Amino acid sequence: MPPARADLIRRPTSAGPAGPPPRMDALEALYGRQSVGVHRPDPVPRDVIEALLAAASQAPDHYHERPWRFVVFTGEGRRKLGQAIADSTHRCYPEVPAPALAAERAKPLKSPLAIAVGQAPPQHEHLQEIESICAVACAVQNLLIAAHAFGLASHWKNGADGDPEFKRAIGLRPAQRLIALVYLGYPLAPLPIPPRPGFADRTTWVE
Numbered sequence: 547m548p549p550a551r552a553d554l555i556r557r558p559t560s561a562g563p564a565g566p567p568p569r570m571d572a573l574e575a576l577y578g579r580q581s582v583g584v585h586r587p588d589p590v591p592r593d594v595i596e597a598l599l600a601a602a603s604q605a606p607d608h609y610h611e612r613p614w615r616f617v618v619f620t621g622e623g624r625r626k627l628g629q630a631i632a633d634s635t636h637r638c639y640p641e642v643p644a645p646a647l648a649a650e651r652a653k654p655l656k657s658p659l660a661i662a663v664g665q666a667p668p669q670h671e672h673l674q675e676i677e678s679i680c681a682v683a684c685a686v687q688n689l690l691i692a693a694h695a696f697g698l699a700s701h702w703k704n705g706a707d708g709d710p711e712f713k714r715a716i717g718l719r720p721a722q723r724l725i726a727l728v729y730l731g732y733p734l735a736p737l738p739i740p741p742r743p744g745f746a747d748r749t750t751w752v753e
Contacts, residue, residue: 570695579690580740582699585657585731589620594696595659598730601692602663607681609673614685615664617717624654627662627727630715634706657729661689662705664713664722682725689728699733702726 570578599616607613619627632651635642654660665682668675686702693700705727706712710720718724 572691575691575695577742578737578739579694579700580737581701582733582737583656583701583729584734585699585729586734587658588732590659590698590730590732594698595620595661597696598661598689598692598698602685602689605681605684605688607684608677609670611666611669611673611678611681613666613668613678614682615666615718615722617662617664619654619660619662619716620658624657624660627654627660627716628652630712631706633715634709634712637709637711638706654729657701657731659730661728661730662716662718662724663689663726663728664718665725666719666722679723679725682723686726686728693730697732698730699737701729703729 595618599618602614602616603612605614628651631653632647635650636647663682663686665679668678690700690702703726705716705724707724713720713722713724716724
């Protein structure tokens with residue numbers, strides 16, 4: 547394995563509040579991942595965050611444009627995100643009362659880490675925008691699966707993609723789509739594997 551590739555997939559050395567996470571195979575991570583919106587306040591180590599971003603960046607994308615854009619919010623940065631959310635809510639819904647805006651402002655503080663994932667417009671003449679959007683969605687899924695493998699819980703939320711001022715405030719360009727706001731942190735308690743949907747009623751076989 548070339549050195550650069552080995553470094554790319556190197557596991558972080560930092561331990562979470564419960565110690566270093568065990569190794570987890572891909573199917574175990576897929577079936578165990580679930581949405582969790584409130585997390586422990588323990589910060590997520592920088593090398594763990596970088597490992598998540600590296601995993602996200604392995605998503606398939608046509609013409610290797612790497613259309614994903616990541617903005618990472620930790621510490622006081624979460625307050626900036628919360629203010630941007632509250633400001634956008636007020637712009638879109640001026641009638642929202644002050645207590646509701648305060649609740650919107652506080653949302654990012656429920657997790658020690660938030661990552662905004664944007665999508666840059668396609669540059670290749672043969673690349674359709676839907677292909678680029680799907681590539682970024684795959685990157686988000688990679689991030690969620692990797693987070694679960696490292697002992698983190700996550701929650702994929704949609705953001706105010708239709709509000710250019712919001713995107714500017716969080717570090718994206720107005721022409722870039724906001725695909726996800728992902729909140730991450732260590733779970734408050736061990737998470738049992740939830741019931742999982744089957745595929746039979748959504749599948750047609752052609753033989």
